[in-house]
Amino acid sequence: MANKRILVTGGAGFIGSNMADELIKSGYSVTVFDNLSTGDKKYLNPKAKFIKGDVKKPADIEKCFKDKIYAVIHIAGCASTIKSFDDPSADLLTNTLGTVNMISAAIKHKTNRFLYASSMTSYGVPDAIPVKETMPTRPIAYYGITKYSGERYVLATGLRKDLPFKFNATAFRMFNVYGRRQSLTNPYQGVVSIFIGNVLRNEKVKIFGDGKQSRDYVHIKDVCRAWIGAIDNPKSYGEVFNLGSGIRVSVNELVKNIIRAFGYDPKKYPVAYYEARPGDQRHMQADISKAAKLLKWKPEIPFEEGMKDVINWAKGK
Ligand SMILES: NC(=O)c1ccc[n+]([C@@H]2O[C@H](COP(=O)([O-])OP(=O)(O)OC[C@H]3O[C@@H](n4cnc5c(N)ncnc54)[C@H](O)[C@@H]3O)[C@@H](O)[C@H]2O)c1
Structure with a gap:
């Protein structure tokens, strides 16, 4: 494996840094590419090669391919629905143009394996839940539009017959990923870590909407296992997979859970309620049967256990 070098974009962030650690544990060599906009240097694995740069800049990306890259794990992105409405062009440039730039560099350097961090926001308001990969994709958040367009660029490249090699693309529509290293101070992304940060600092918890909206929370370790298991699995080529727990929890329940876990x-x-924000999906729940069938993957960390772990981390334990 050590001769297989994986390029992890966004590898200083929450999902990317956990991914880099798990890849290294599995024996891969890793290059991390990140502009440190929301990522943090302290999460960089010391065994990884770090290249600071921006996915919007092809010249920065070029530096990553000085080594032969076996696969690109493209995780870098603006991960905030709120910010996508505040600054749509920044979101578009990073998420869509950034993905196009990564694909172009992979093609140029004949890296034929590309895995992409898509999002459940690709679905918008689903016709039914649990939502299946075959259901319509009608993103309602600007963020969902840019993540979904990135997904289409990746998968459409996999369909190209004009390339000198087959581009093996996989996209993961991740639901609400939670776990250690999700920022406790960034109010714009990560509902679990936002609430944990609030309770940790004894602040009022702010819920947008009535709190009856529900989400599907999946632990970061389960997510990393799915991605890493797919790298060399041809059944995942050209495919898109939901990565969730398959279980729906309301925001009110989540908040109660966190408050209780802190002993309150x-x-x-x-707890205060505010008007729902644009782009908010009312209920989300993943149908994970496709990942179970093709990747032989199922989540293993129960919500209560995962929450306990992330709260311990937040408390510094
Ligand atoms: N967290 C979730 O629940 C979730 C769910 C679905 C999809 N995603 C996607 O997963 C990815 C990672 O999300 P996260 O929660 O780890 O967020 P994060 O903010 O912790 O990680 C994003 C990383 O990308 C880096 N980055 C941002 N813009 C960049 C740029 N222009 N060039 C290079 N690096 C850049 C950041 O510095 C950061 O390290 C995002 O693409 C997000 O859209 C996240």
Whole structure:
């Protein structure tokens, strides 16, 4: 494996840094490419080669391919629905143009394996839940549009017959990923870590909407296992997979859970409700049967256990 070098974009961020660690544990060599906009140097694996740069800049990307890259794991991106509405062009440039740039560099350097971080926001308001990969994709958040367009660029490149080699593309529509290293101070992304950060600092918890909206929370370790298991699995080529737990939890339940885990009484802890924000999907739940069938993957970390672990991390344990 050590002769197989994986390029992890966004490898200083929450998902990317965990991915880099797990890849290294599995015996791969890793190059991390990140502009450190939301990522943090302290999460860089010391065994990884770090290249600071921007996916919007082809000259920066070029530096990553000085080594032969076996596969690109493209995780870098703007990961905030809120920010995508505040600054749509920044979101578009990083998520869509950045992905196009990564694909172009992979083609140029004959790297034929490309795995992409897509999102459940690709679905928009689903016709039914649990949502299957075959259901319509009608993103309603600007962020969902850019993540989905990146996904289409990746998969459409995999269909090209004019390339000198077969471009093996896989996209993962990740649901709400949570776990260690998700920022506790970034109010724009990661509902689990936002609430944990609030309770950790004894702040009022702010819920947008009535809190009855539900999400599917999947632990970072389960997510990394799915990606890494897919690298050399031809059944994943040209495919898109939901990565969720398959279980739906309301935001109110999540908040109560977190408050209780910190030893407070949910009935007494201050929680305030605000108007729902644009792009909010009411209910989301993944149908994960495709990943189970083709990747032989299923999530192993129960929500309660995963939450306990991330709260311990937040408390510095
Ligand atoms: N966290 C989730 O629940 C979730 C769900 C679905 C999809 N995703 C996708 O997964 C990816 C990672 O999300 P995350 O939660 O780890 O967020 P994150 O903000 O922790 O990670 C994103 C990383 O990308 C880097 N980055 C941002 N713009 C860059 C640029 N222009 N050039 C190079 N690097 C850049 C950041 O510095 C950061 O390290 C994102 O693409 C996001 O859209 C996340």
